[in-house]
Amino acid sequence: MSMRIPRALTIAGLDSGGGAGITADLKTFHALGVYGMVALTAVTAQNTLGVKAVQEIDPLVVENQINTVAEDIGVDAAKTGMLSSSQIMEAAARAVRRWGFQLVVDPVMYAKSGDPLIRPEAMETLRRVIIPISKVVTPNAPEASHLAGFRVETLDDAKRAAKFIAEELHPEIVIVKGGHLTGNESIDIVYFRDSGEYRELRAPRIDTKNTHGTGCSFSAAIAAGLAKGLSPWDAIKLAKEFITTAIKYSLPLGHGHGPVNPMAWLELRAYRADVIDELNKALRIIEDNADLIGNYIPEVQSNLGYALPAFYARDLNDIAAVPGRIIKYMGKAKPSGPPAFGVSSHVANYILTAMRHDPEVRSAMNIKYDDKVIETARKLGYVVSSYDRRQEPPEVKAREGASIPWGTEQAIKNAGRVPDVIYHLGDWGKEPVIIILGRNPTEVVSKLLAILRRINENRF
Ligand SMILES: Nc1ncnc2c1ncn2[C@@H]1O[C@H](COP(=O)(O)OP(=O)(O)OP(=O)(O)O)[C@@H](O)[C@H]1O
Numbered sequence: 001m002s003m004r005i006p007r008a009l010t011i012a013g014l015d016s017g018g019g020a021g022i023t024a025d026l027k028t029f030h031a032l033g034v035y036g037m038v039a040l041t042a043v044t045a046q047n048t049l050g051v052k053a054v055q056e057i058d059p060l061v062v063e064n065q066i067n068t069v070a071e072d073i074g075v076d077a078a079k080t081g082m083l084s085s086s087q088i089m090e091a092a093a094r095a096v097r098r099w100g101f102q103l104v105v106d107p108v109m110y111a112k113s114g115d116p117l118i119r120p121e122a123m124e125t126l127r128r129v130i131i132p133i134s135k136v137v138t139p140n141a142p143e144a145s146h147l148a149g150f151r152v153e154t155l156d157d158a159k160r161a162a163k164f165i166a167e168e169l170h171p172e173i174v175i176v177k178g179g180h181l182t183g184n185e186s187i188d189i190v191y192f193r194d195s196g197e198y199r200e201l202r203a204p205r206i207d208t209k210n211t212h213g214t215g216c217s218f219s220a221a222i223a224a225g226l227a228k229g230l231s232p233w234d235a236i237k238l239a240k241e242f243i244t245t246a247i248k249y250s251l252p253l254g255h256g257h258g259p260v261n262p263m264a265w266l267e268l269r270a271y272r273a274d275v276i277d278e279l280n281k282a283l284r285i286i287e288d289n290a291d292l293i294g295n296y297i298p299e300v301q302s303n304l305g306y307a308l309p310a311f312y313a314r315d316l317n318d319i320a321a322v323p324g325r326i327i328k329y330m331g332k333a334k335p336s337g338p339p340a341f342g343v344s345s346h347v348a349n350y351i352l353t354a355m356r357h358d359p360e361v362r363s364a365m366n367i368k369y370d371d372k373v374i375e376t377a378r379k380l381g382y383v384v385s386s387y388d389r390r391q392e393p394p395e396v397k398a399r400e401g402a403s404i405p406w407g408t409e410q411a412i413k414n415a416g417r418v419p420d421v422i423y424h425l426g427d428w429g430k431e432p433v434i435i436i437l438g439r440n441p442t443e444v445v446s447k448l449l450a451i452l453r454r455i456n457e458n459r460f
Pocket residue numbers: 020110111112139140141177178179180186187188203204205206207208211212213214215216217218240243244247
C-alpha cells in the first residue's frame with residue numbers, strides 16, 4: 001500500500017513578527033500532519049503592535065511560485081491570505097484555475113492592529129476574481145460587512161451576510177467568524193450555498209488579547225483538513241477545535257496582540273504521551289523495589305503524579321497519576337493500573353501549587369509518615385519543610401480543596417524555595433503525610449529510594 005502525503009499551499013504574506021501570515025499557516029499545516037508549501041505575496045515589517053512597512057512581491061513571481069510547486073510536488077488544497085493588489089489577485093487566480101485545487105479564501109483586509117493589508121482598489125477584485133473561485137471563504141465580522149455592504153454586529157447580521165455573500169459572490173461555503181462579536185461564546189455562522197443550510201460553530205470565548213493570527217490559522221486548518229481528504233464540514237469542525245486550542249494556549253509576547261499558538265495542538269499531544277511514558281518508567285522502578293516501598297504505603301494509599309510542562313498545566317486534568325493509586329498488596333507496593341490524566345486530586349494539588357513557585361517541579365508522590373524518613377532525608381541533604389494543619393485558617397478549612405494549596409504555600413514559605421520533601425503531622429481525623437517532590441517521576445522515586453535504602457543501612 002502506498003502512503004499519500006497530504007500537501008497544502010498557502011498563498012499569503014510574511015508577518016515578520018511570526019504570528020500571522022505564512023508562519024502561522026505553515027505551523028498549522030504541519031501541526032495537522034500536512035506538508036506545507038508557500039507562494040509569498042508580500043513581506044510585511046510587522047510586530048504585535050502593527051504593520052510598519054509592506055513590500056509586495058511581483059505578481060508574476062507569485063504566479064510562478066504556485067505553478068512551480070504544483071507541477072512538481074502537487075497541491076491537494078490551498079488557502080489565500082494577504083493579497084494586497086488586483087495584479088497579485090489576478091495572477092494567483094490564474095494559477096489556481098490552471099491547477100484546479102480546492103481553495104480556502106481568508107479575505108484579509110486589516111491586521112488585528114487595524115492596519116490595512118489590501119489596497120482600496122483591490123477590494124472589487126477580491127469580490128469579483130478571488131471569492132468566486134473559493135470552496136470556503138472565511139470573513140470576520142468587519143470583512144463580512146465590507147463584502148455584504150451592511151454592518152455585521154449580531155448573529156442575525158452574520159447569517160444575512162453569509163447568505164448574501166454566498167449568493168452574490170458564489171463561493172460554496174461562507175463562514176462569518178464571530179471573533180469580533182461579543183458574548184461568552186465565540187460563534188461562527190456557516191452557510192452552504194447549494195443547500196441553503198446554516199450551521200453554527202460554537203466554542204467558549206477565551207479571555208485574552210493574544211489573538212494575532214487567529215484568522216490565518218483557522219483558514220489554514222480548513223485547507224489542511226481538505227488536503228487530508230476530509231469533507232468540508234469535517235475540515236471546518238476540525239479547524240474550530242484547532243483554533244480554540246491555539247487561542248487557549250496563545251503566547252503573551254510583545255506589547256500588543258500576542259500570537260496564537262498553532263503548535264499547541266501538537267505539543268499537547270507530544271507532552272501528554274511523554275508524561276505517561278515517564279510515569280510508566282518510574283512505576284516500573286517502584287515495582288522493582290516493591291518490598292522496600294511497600295512498608296511506606298499509607299492508609300489512604302500512595303500516588304505518583306506528573307504534570308504537563310508548566311505552560312500547559314492549567315488544572316488537575318493536566319496532571320497524570322495512577323487511577324486506582326499505588327496500593328499495598330501482600331506487603332508490596334503495587335500500581336493498580338496504568339497512569340492517566342485527571343485522576344488524582346491529592347498529589348496533583350501539591351504539584352500545581354509547587355509549580356507556581358518553581359515551574360521545573362512537576363512531579364510528586366505521597367508516602368506514609370515516619371520520623372525516620374524525615375530525619376534521613378535531612379541527613380542526605382534534602383530540603384525538608386512542613387506545615388501544621390492545626391494552624392489552617394477557618395476560611396481555608398471551609399473551602400473544598402483549599403487545604404493542600406494552603407499547606408504547600410506554608411511549607412514553601414518556610415523553606416524559602418520548593419522543598420524536596422514536605423510533611424504535616426495530621427490533625428483530628430487526618431493522617432500525617434509525607435510528599436516527595438521532584439522535576440520528574442524518576443527523580444521523585446530516586447529520592448524516595450535513596451532515603452529508604454539509607455534507613456535500611458542504618459538498621460543493620
Ligand atoms: N477570544 C476568542 N475565544 C475563542 N475563539 C475565538 C476568540 N477570538 C476569535 N475566536 C475564533 O477564532 C476564529 C478566527 O476568528 P477571528 O474573527 O478572530 O478572525 P480574524 O479577525 O480574521 O483574525 P486575524 O485577522 O487576527 O487573523 C473563529 O473561529 C473565531 O470564532
